[in-house]
Amino acid sequence: DAKTTQPTSMDCAEGRAANLPCNHSTISGNEYVYWYRQIHSQGPQYIIHGLKNNETNEMASLIITEDRKSSTLILPHATLRDTAVYYCIVRDLNTGTASKLTFGTGTRLQVTL
């Protein structure tokens, strides 16, 4: 699986867009980019995933560069409730039955007033 690199921490003002970067320079052609977040004292929560096209859902947008070596998770209007650790994970779908994920240490996003 491709390794990912994320900043350890970031701050964002409430109401502003939070842009969380992730580098995955060794990503291969059939590997997806997944994003999860973990709010304090809760289990991680799936946010979004993508292969090469940009994706958007009710929680966030995912922008993947054309060479697929990096991506950015965008929370368009961050609120205090978005304060969490955000994990970027790269994973190949074609691994048979063992669809297991490895979580790194992620980016701690602090949303402030």
Place this chain on the structure above:
Amino acid sequence: DVKVTQSSRYLVKRTGEKVFLECVQDMDHENMFWYRQDPGLGLRLIYFSYDVKMKEKGDIPEGYSVSREKKERFSLILESASTNQTSMYLCASSLLGYYGYTFGSGTRLTVV
């Protein structure tokens, strides 16, 4: 709403005890997972299962075993609890071949 339920939110056990952590999902998911989370180490995979009675070791299986007798239930067993197994334990489930996991709220286990 899809749900993964872990039987206890907080648990205190004594060293040497046999400990059972239970996880139940109501989504008919094939895959189930047990992770532990410790400060500075992130989430680490202990065991997972992709079918009833099937199990595979994750990255840190030592000192643990699992049981999956029914599709909806995945149990983590600490055969003889030790203080270094004090941790937050998280259960998750997903459809086969899919990485959109649903996690439970976690069980914070303290071994004294």
